[in-house]
Amino acid sequence: MKFKEFGFTPEVMDGLDAMRFETATPVQAQTIPVIRSGADLIACAQTGTGKTAAYLLPVLDRLVNGNQKNTSAVILVPTRELALQIDQQIEGFSYFLSVTSLAVYGGNDKDLWDQQKKALTQGADIIVATPGRMIQHLNMGYVDFKSVKHFILDEADRMLDMGFHEDIMQIESFLPKENRQNLLFSATMPPKIRDLAKKLLNNPEEINIAISKPAEGILQAAYVVHDYQKNDLIVDLLKGKDLQSIIIFVSRKAIVNDVVKALRKNDFNARAIHSDLDQNERIEVLREFKNRNVQILVATDIVARGIDIEKIDLVINYDVPNDAEDYVHRIGRTARAKTTGVGITFVNEKDQVDFYKIEQLIETNIYKIPLPPEYEDGPEYNPEAKMKKGGKNRKKKSNGFRPKRKKDHKS
Structure with a gap:
């Protein structure tokens, strides 16, 4: 019309x-x-x-x-x-x-x-x-x-x-x-x-x-990972890619600055936005991101809804949102107004049940991308079993050494 x-x-x-x-x-x-x-x-x-x-x-x-x-x-x-x-x-x-x-x-x-x-x-x-x-x-x-x-x-x-x-x-x-x-x-x-x-x-x-459904133009995928692999994986995913605008959503503001530091260490132009910033700082960060002066915005859910920034190339959920419906709003930052985009979620062992609820909500089995071959295997994705056990995760025995990548482990 x-x-x-x-x-x-x-x-x-x-x-x-x-x-x-x-x-x-x-x-x-x-x-x-x-x-x-x-x-x-x-x-x-x-x-x-x-x-x-x-x-x-x-x-x-x-x-x-x-x-x-x-x-x-x-x-x-x-x-x-x-x-x-x-x-x-x-x-x-x-x-x-x-x-x-x-x-x-x-x-x-x-x-x-x-x-x-x-x-x-x-x-x-x-x-x-x-x-x-x-x-x-x-x-x-x-x-x-x-x-x-x-x-x-x-x-x-x-x-x-x-x-x-x-x-x-x-x-x-x-x-x-x-x-x-x-x-x-x-x-x-x-x-x-x-x-x-x-x-x-x-x-x-x-x-x-279209109640609680991601836009059709969003390519959705997930990596099943351990928490200690996330920063390395983000860096590897972004290296060499021609992406102008990326949002990384983090559930806890205590982790936001750690992610920004990891990105800047690898020469990425990244800034943080969360509730600890004052009003003027938040407005300035968003303005810089909207004007393409900042490539990567690492944010808490403070910007998951209501911020209309066009041509977001990629959204990464550093962790699974607690509310299944928040997932839709997070990845909804990309593929706006009939454009296309990519939404990737990192799923650790304890968040598998929450991610399964997201898949049920949007009626989609989101593809789980295998980790790069140099990485240690992530946790097995089996949310149904965890739900039957009341959501309690069985911990694997460990000798205390947890390599981020296979190549880092020397016998």
Whole structure:
């Protein structure tokens, strides 16, 4: 379906033309007519399918014809990175519109707080906010949300995972009860999302697209390895490869710097991003990576969702994510917008059951690539047996010497 078929105003179409948006994605084709009708909506779509534009375009189209002096739309998101990304997309889509927007997120910068307070006091058309910081501003008494027409939750499942349920409900209490459209977007649809929808949405229409499935353009594979082999394997996999953008996801931030050091030791341009970095440092690292000044980003799940960076060549899961659904979001950083990419996961002995659950979730038997011949054999991949034994792994007897590669072992 072409965007020109939606009947958007000329100002919105000019923005789409400038950004070279011609054909709607499936989630856009199905949700935009519903949103334009004014109905509440609960939509489930995987990352990278264009759901941000699916709700932004109808809202912007309505603002063109409105005479709004106060905030018209409130968008809640789980992270500051996603808030900034959406604010940037609004700026692009509304280039030919007189629409104002503001990203509201946490930080210790007083100037940032004052900037947010000024914009909230004056009434930006669209507010994109993380729940915690939005609550802080609302409690100060200078925010007027009485004219809000659209209440949008993006990455709702992640917000609930992060414990924002009460914050969401508190923010909702500041909004008008009548003449308000509620839109809930989520990558997954667990019972807690259903419960939230019942509280916030009125007779919503529901759209489900490709629930918890990786994009078709992702080539998925795995290596079954011991932990002490992972750094060497990453280096060997990347040597001599013409890859411009790589993300390596690590579950624990304590390991991130170790991976970066191993890569830099082998002359790779790598940087780390995790929650210990302050706001400005995180923004700078992402900017450098997005501009291709950094080849490899080693990250915790802080960037697994919501960061829209095109042409990621390779995603490596240094370890298996604890939540099976997080796997989809991690490898979803590549093969976005119908491109292709590769997602590789390192599976150690204790993570085999979790990886098996991922395979069940996405209904795919992910190919296990044999380790290079110079490496010591990895652990046997037999998750079914481990599940029967209650997930307890049988440890092999060892003489205390564990070679990373066969060639390192000298008898």
